[in-house]
Amino acid sequence: MRPCAARARRLWAYLAIVSVSGFACGTEEPSSNKVAPTESEQVVNTSAGSTETDQKAAGWFIDATAESGLNFLHVTGMTEQRQLPETMGAGAALSDFDGDGKLDIYLVQSGPLPTPGGPPNTGSQVNALFLNDTEVTGHFSDRTRASGDAAHAGYGMGVAVGDVNDDGSNDLFVTNLGPDALLLNNGQAVFEDTTAKTDLADKRWTSSAALFDADADGDLDLYVSAYVDIDLTDPPWCGRQEDGWRSYCHPDVFEGLADRFYINDGTARFTEATQQAGLSTRPGHHGKGLGVLAADFDDDGLQDLYVANDSVENRMWFNVGDGRFEDGTLISATGVNVRGLTEAGMGVASGDIDGDGDSDLFVTNFDDESNTLYRNDGDRLFSDVTASAGLDAESRLPVGFGTVLADLDSDGDLDAAVTNGHIIDNIALYHDGKSYAQRALLFSNDGEGHFTDASKDAGALTAQPMVGRGLYSGDLDGDGSLDLLLTPSGGHVRLLHNAGPPNLPEGRATILTGLPRGTRVEATRTDGKRLTRRAGPQPSYFGQTSDRVHLGLGGQGLLALTIRLPDGQEWSYNFDPAWQPTSSAEAFVPFRWNGKGALQIPRQGEIMMSPSPSTGQLSVHPAGNDR
Amino acid sequence: MIVPRAYLFAFILAVSPALSASQKTSQPQRAQEEAAALWSSGNREESIARLTKALADDPEDIALREQLARQQLVVHRYAAALETTQAAGQALQHITAEALFYLDRFEEALPLLDSSDPTQALARVTAFEVLGYSDEATAALDEMVDLAGVDLLGMSLARGRLHAAAGRHEDAAFAYQSVLDKQPNDPGALFGLGQAWVRTGRREQGLELLKRHRELVPLLDQLDFALRALDMAPTHAPHHALVGDAQRAMGQLKIARESYQAAMDMATPEQLPMIALRLARMLEEDQNRWEQALATLQQASQHLGQDSPDVRLQVRAGDILVRANLPARAVEHYRQALKQRPEDAAIQQRLEAALSMAASPAKEQSP
Numbered sequence: 001m002r003p004c005a006a007r008a009r010r011l012w013a014y015l016a017i018v019s020v021s022g023f024a025c026g027t028e029e030p031s032s033n034k035v036a037p038t039e040s041e042q043v044v045n046t047s048a049g050s051t052e053t054d055q056k057a058a059g060w061f062i063d064a065t066a067e068s069g070l071n072f073l074h075v076t077g078m079t080e081q082r083q084l085p086e087t088m089g090a091g092a093a094l095s096d097f098d099g100d101g102k103l104d105i106y107l108v109q110s111g112p113l114p115t116p117g118g119p120p121n122t123g124s125q126v127n128a129l130f131l132n133d134t135e136v137t138g139h140f141s142d143r144t145r146a147s148g149d150a151a152h153a154g155y156g157m158g159v160a161v162g163d164v165n166d167d168g169s170n171d172l173f174v175t176n177l178g179p180d181a182l183l184l185n186n187g188q189a190v191f192e193d194t195t196a197k198t199d200l201a202d203k204r205w206t207s208s209a210a211l212f213d214a215d216a217d218g219d220l221d222l223y224v225s226a227y228v229d230i231d232l233t234d235p236p237w238c239g240r241q242e243d244g245w246r247s248y249c250h251p252d253v254f255e256g257l258a259d260r261f262y263i264n265d266g267t268a269r270f271t272e273a274t275q276q277a278g279l280s281t282r283p284g285h286h287g288k289g290l291g292v293l294a295a296d297f298d299d300d301g302l303q304d305l306y307v308a309n310d311s312v313e314n315r316m317w318f319n320v321g322d323g324r325f326e327d328g329t330l331i332s333a334t335g336v337n338v339r340g341l342t343e344a345g346m347g348v349a350s351g352d353i354d355g356d357g358d359s360d361l362f363v364t365n366f367d368d369e370s371n372t373l374y375r376n377d378g379d380r381l382f383s384d385v386t387a388s389a390g391l392d393a394e395s396r397l398p399v400g401f402g403t404v405l406a407d408l409d410s411d412g413d414l415d416a417a418v419t420n421g422h423i424i425d426n427i428a429l430y431h432d433g434k435s436y437a438q439r440a441l442l443f444s445n446d447g448e449g450h451f452t453d454a455s456k457d458a459g460a461l462t463a464q465p466m467v468g469r470g471l472y473s474g475d476l477d478g479d480g481s482l483d484l485l486l487t488p489s490g491g492h493v494r495l496l497h498n499a500g501p502p503n504l505p506e507g508r509a510t511i512l513t514g515l516p517r518g519t520r521v522e523a524t525r526t527d528g529k530r531l532t533r534r535a536g537p538q539p540s541y542f543g544q545t546s547d548r549v550h551l552g553l554g555g556q557g558l559l560a561l562t563i564r565l566p567d568g569q570e571w572s573y574n575f576d577p578a579w580q581p582t583s584s585a586e587a588f589v590p591f592r593w594n595g596k597g598a599l600q601i602p603r604q605g606e607i608m609m610s611p612s613p614s615t616g617q618l619s620v621h622p623a624g625n626d627r
Numbered sequence: 628m629i630v631p632r633a634y635l636f637a638f639i640l641a642v643s644p645a646l647s648a649s650q651k652t653s654q655p656q657r658a659q660e661e662a663a664a665l666w667s668s669g670n671r672e673e674s675i676a677r678l679t680k681a682l683a684d685d686p687e688d689i690a691l692r693e694q695l696a697r698q699q700l701v702v703h704r705y706a707a708a709l710e711t712t713q714a715a716g717q718a719l720q721h722i723t724a725e726a727l728f729y730l731d732r733f734e735e736a737l738p739l740l741d742s743s744d745p746t747q748a749l750a751r752v753t754a755f756e757v758l759g760y761s762d763e764a765t766a767a768l769d770e771m772v773d774l775a776g777v778d779l780l781g782m783s784l785a786r787g788r789l790h791a792a793a794g795r796h797e798d799a800a801f802a803y804q805s806v807l808d809k810q811p812n813d814p815g816a817l818f819g820l821g822q823a824w825v826r827t828g829r830r831e832q833g834l835e836l837l838k839r840h841r842e843l844v845p846l847l848d849q850l851d852f853a854l855r856a857l858d859m860a861p862t863h864a865p866h867h868a869l870v871g872d873a874q875r876a877m878g879q880l881k882i883a884r885e886s887y888q889a890a891m892d893m894a895t896p897e898q899l900p901m902i903a904l905r906l907a908r909m910l911e912e913d914q915n916r917w918e919q920a921l922a923t924l925q926q927a928s929q930h931l932g933q934d935s936p937d938v939r940l941q942v943r944a945g946d947i948l949v950r951a952n953l954p955a956r957a958v959e960h961y962r963q964a965l966k967q968r969p970e971d972a973a974i975q976q977r978l979e980a981a982l983s984m985a986a987s988p989a990k991e992q993s994p
Contacts, residue, residue, distance in 0.1 A: 240859065252852040285845075313844050330837040333822055338788055340818030340840055342848055370757070381826065387759045388792055396731040396757070430859075431703040433730045 059459015060408075060442070061484060064477075064497040069133075069140045070105065075125050076490040077113040077155070078425070081235045082248045084228070085177045085205065086113060087423045089401070089469025089489035091158040091542025094476070095170045098189040101513070101592075102132035103474045103546055105140060105485060106172060107493055108156035114178055115232045126151040127159075127174065131189060138477025138497070149183050149193035158542035162211035162220040162517070165268035173222060175206035175542075180224065184268060198270045204257050205230065208542055212294035212303045212517060213566065214277065215323030219266040220517070223279070225289025225307055226257035239430070247424045251310045251344075256286035259307065263323060278325045279305075279317060288312055291348035293539050295359045296518055297332075298380050301566060303518050306334065308345025308363050318380060331381070334361060334374050338384035343369045344399075347471070347541035351405035351414045353389075354449030357522070357532040362391075364400030364418055364541070367434060371395040371403070371418060375449065390451040391416065391443060398438040399423060402471030402541040406482050409501045410509040410552035412529050413445040415454075417461065419468030419486055419541075437465035440486070444501070447529075460496050467491060473538075474546030480509040480590075482550055487543070510558065512549040514593040518566040521549045526557035563593070571597050655681055655688040662694065669862030671702055682711075689718050696722045705729045721747065733758050742770055745777040752785050765789050780806050780813065787819045796823040812878045814843045849873040864894035868902045875909050883909060891927065900937035903927035907943060917951045938967040942974060945981065954984035 065071075076086045090108035097104045111125030112118060129147040130140035144151045154176035164171045169185040179201040183191040195201045200222070207227045214221040228251055239247030261279045262270035274280050281287065291308030298304065302319035309315065313335040318328040329335040336342050344366035350359045354375065361374040361382065370392040374382040386392045398420035405414040420438035427434045442458040443451035455462040461484060470487035477483060481498040488494075512521060517536035524530050531551055537544035551558070561573040592600040658681030665674035678695040685691060692715050699708035700722065708726040712719040724739035724747060733754040740754065741747040748771045755764035768786055771777050787802035800823035806816035817840040824833030850873035857866040871886035887906035894902050903923050910920035924944045931937055941964035948957035961978035968974060 250852065250855065252848065312848060313841070330821075330834060330841060331825065333818075333837075335841075336818065336844065338791075339784075340815045340844075340847075341851075342844055383792075385792070387756055388761065390759050392757045392759065393731060393733050432706045433703070 058499070059461075059463070060454070060457050060499060060501045061459040061461040061496040062499050063460035063494060064138070064483075065492065065495045068138060068476075068495045069142070070130055070493060070495045071142070072107050072109075072128050072130075072493040074107075074109065074488055074490055074493065075111050077111055077119075078490065079113060079115075079118075080246070082238070082246050082425075083113055083115070083232060083235050084230060084248055084251075084254070085110070085155065085157075087248050087425065087489055088157060088207070088227075089421075089467070089487060089542065090156045091208075091470045091540075091544075092472055092485055092487050092493065093159045093161045093172070093537075093544045094472050094474035094485060094546045095161040095537075095544070097129065097170055097185060098131055099169060099187060100132070100134060101590075102137055102478065103476050104132050104189070105130040105476075105495075106150065106159060106161070107487065108159050108174060108542070109153075110155050110157075110177075111153070112155075113232065114155050118232075121153050121155070123153055126153045127156055129189060132476065138483075143189060146190065148186075148190045149181075150189075150191040152181050152183065152193070154178050154181060157206065158208045159544070160209035160211045160222070160539075161537065161544055161547075164211065164220050164222075164264060164270075166219060166266060171268070173200070173209050173211065173224075175209050175224060177205045179203050180206055180209075182268065182270070194268060198268070199262060199272050200224075200270055202226070202260065207290050208292040208539055210292040210294045210305065210539060212305075212536070214261070214294075214303060214305075214319065214325075215263065216302060216321070216566065217266070217323075219264045221264050221323070222262040222270055223259065223292055223294070223305055223307075224262070225259045225287070225292045227251075227290065227310070228254035228288050229257055230254055239424075239426075245426065245429060247426055247430070251288050254288075255284075256288040256309070256312060258283075258286045259289050259292075273323070277323055278327075281315075287315060290346050291363070291539055291541060293348040293350055293361075294517075294536070295350045295361075295534065296520075297350075297359050297361070297376060299358055301518075301568060303566075304328075306348060306350070306361060308348045309342075310346070311342060311344045311366075313342050314345050314363065328380055332374075333384070334382050337369070337372050338386070343372060346399075346401045347403040347418075347539070349403045349405040349416075349538050349540060351534075351538075352532045353405060353414050353416075353445060355413065355447060355530070355532075357530075359534065360405075360449070362403060362405055362416060364403045365395075367397060367399045367422070369396070371400045373416075385449070389449055390453070394441055394443075394453050394455075397433065398441070400441075401469045402486070402543075404471055404473040404482075404484075404538060404540055404545055406473040406538075406545070407509070407550055407552035408442070408473070408482055408484075408498060409444065410481055410550075411447075411554040412525065412531055412552040412556075413447040415445050416443040416451060417441070417458075417471060417473075417484065419466070419471040421465075421467035421469060421489060435465065437467050439463075439465045440468055440471070454501065457501055459499070460494075461486075466494070470541050470543050472540055472543055472545045474548070475511060475550070480511065482546075508553040508555055510551050510553065511590045512551070512563075512593060512599075513590060514595065515549060515563065516566055517547065519549075519593075520564040521551070522560075522562040522564075523551045523558060524560040525553060526559055527554075529554075529556070561599075573599065655685050655691045659691060659694055662698070666698060669860075671698065674698060675702070675704075686714065689715055693719055693722065696726070700725055700729065703729075725750075728754065742767070743774070745771070745774050748774055749778055749781055749785070752782075756785065756788065761789055761792055780810060780816075784813075784815045784819070787816070787823075791819060791823060796826045799823045800827065812839075812843065814840055814847055814877075817843065843877060846873060846876045850877060862893055864890040864892075864898045864902060866890075867893065868905060871909075872905065875913065880909065880913055891923075896931055896935050899927050899930060900939055904939060904943055907947070911947055911950070917947050920947055936967055938964050938971075938974075941967070942977065945977060949977075949981055949984065954981040957981040958985060 078086045090110050093106045094103045107128045109125050109127050111121045128144045129150045131143045133139045152174055156176055158175040160173045161170050169187040171185045172183040174181045182195045182200050184194050185191050205227045207225050209224045211220040238249035239245050261274040261277050263273040264270050287309035289307050290310050293306045294303045304319045305317040307315045316328040316332045316334045317325040320326050345363050347364040349362045353360045358376040360376045364371045370386050373386045373389050373391050375385040399422045400418045402419040404417050408415045419440045422436045425436045439462045442454045444454040467489045469489050472485045473482040483498045484496040486494045515535035519535040521533045533549045535549050537547040558575050563571045662674040662677045675698050682691050696708045696711040705726045712723045720739050721741050724736050727736035737754050740751045752764050752767045783802045783806045787799045790799035803816040803820035806813050817836050821833045821836030853869040853873045867886050867890035871883045874883035890902045907920035907923045910916045924940045928940045941960045945957040945960035958981045964974045
């Protein structure tokens, strides 16, 4: 037997075991998603009390799952029928749910497949909420039992987060194989399922969702992608018709489902408006959506939509105002790759990868395809620059899922990370170069959109293969660097502390919180480098990253900030070179936008910085020497 | 043209070794022949096992090793193929190069890919492209200009992509146009030319091409899916027919016919009629070759014989002849069909209509 085949088979056996053990936990408390890490997973956990130097020696990313208190086992409910939902994995979201300013973690669970006659979900396999501790930032406590309806028990896929009823707290929308759920937060991380009061209980197989202000009325509307139409009672046999060879079916076997769009009236009452918004697709031409991303691609102040579809054409929808969209797939050339071929779109990310100020687009795809980087050339035109950007070759063998474009080394440009994992658990039987569990990839950006494979330096991110699905970035431990959360298809969620890359000076960064989604932030560093970032979460695959704006300073100071809100208001701030939003004691100083033009610096005694009424600008002086 | 990677080298992966008839049959040669027979009958694993065993007995036999490695490539055992060729060193370098290419180890494959081999030369271009080495890819294309047997359309598409990547959209348009001149429905060229025109001031014309490309995209996906199915079970006749369906839908009639014919050759008696009917439909409706359509149906009927006739073949033959304005000949087929299904009212109606037509000989034309 070939080594990789052996590896995949061992993993299959492992998955079968965890599935069974998952069912066996039926009478335990809702947070029984906890299972001790298996031996194979205890590879790069760091020991408590290790120094930063020790951590750097261990690699760029350090597995901090154990000491973080995060203990969550995703259960696929894998069956002999190889039902497609079993291999999709589930998502997660990083957001502040209890209003303490720290990022918490919501994890989606799958569980036993809701097959008629199959094992019921007795409530043991539920979505989980882990809150960042008040005392120790970066340590999490399982608050699932106290979270009310956040302990949702559907066969989960994805999650979107946002304040849908404008009460100042972050709510949840969960997509399922089965009815979706809208869960409203009371501000203290206790949630109430209000789906019944809305149009949102879509019983089909939905995958990803985006909460964004489509009609510029100040509230968050909702786009939900649907995947394929399957019959759990009569799954087709795919793959070789021999014992052990049955495999998960290609999505081409199934019909795609139509996505849906809902308008929010501002009070979390959603009404479907797919057709009115111009977002409907013809029967037979529906996408098989897995990734949904809202971003202002044409820089007109309106949030556009991009949908990554699996094995059919992706869709770019340009927002033309008043909550209406037009199909911009053809003109933007983002529906297919440079060869004009569809790819199996999974995860999506956007950001300014080449420093020209606009949002570029990155999509992860299947094996024998590359992941695809679409460079925004302006005027709604995009170019597939995957190969010239250095992102093609390394992404052809693995199956890409979750991805982030994030400044992972805080040097001022957006790097790319991708988590990989095949969908076919026995793929090694068919192809001895492939495996179910695969290593993640990390690419470092040179600032101009050219990437170098930095996977060998990435430590725990790439050290061991996993059946990767979700990948989400955010500063979970409050040190200013972007940490990573990885969700697998079947297995333990992993939290990776970002210790910074080896052989690079300590990166400094600042983070802006509280900005409305779609806010454009331009920063000018003391070395003249300009950074353009946009507030709001990134979906990756089935979930969302932190919605905060992270500005990598790369050891430089900050000269100026310009904040352009979605409604067009613009605020500018100049900084005295003698005063910097970093300090020797802390790696960064977070700013909080108060919604009225003021930036607060919580760590420096709540200093308020407001623009001058006459000039709209403010010179910021050192703390204690302020006017 | 869609080219799944498994098929990139398919035509050189002839799995039957070129055996010299004059040579005395040795143990390894016997193994090769047996393996080839197993392979061609669809028993691919058994064939590989036979060769593996023979190679263990005679590890110095290069021909055995080559045949095994080629078979391993076809069934995606690329790592195994690498192991197989390793002991042969440079003698099997071309297969090593292919295995590395399939394993996406492009940097390692590049020095081994043979620039004098038309297929491997184009693979070099692809490898350079994937690695982001545009200048090297362009140089590799230039080297191919005088190479016999190259895929000229594939070269032009690659050149178009390289021009476009460098922002030379007028040059890209020229390259893509040269493809469309020969293959008007080539999706890659439609997409590339559409993009090039949008970026060179011909926005509306470019969008029209992109719309045409979009119409082809589902067909491309259909073809891709059919090819994947075929790859899983290459001796399963309906998979060849599915490929034929997709190729036909894309207007690639010549290769669609080959796919249908391959399907007919492999079909079981139960599978044969439906495949023959599909091929006949394409020949008649798309190519106006009703005689060949008729011959296809007759070939299938003869293959099925008297014991297991299929009424659909006779009915379709009659219909074709009616449409060809040869009702007298159609009558014979409908009568044959009625013998097989005497109570069928629809066939009876057809027969009566054909008889009526035949009674008006002025309308009937010579074939």
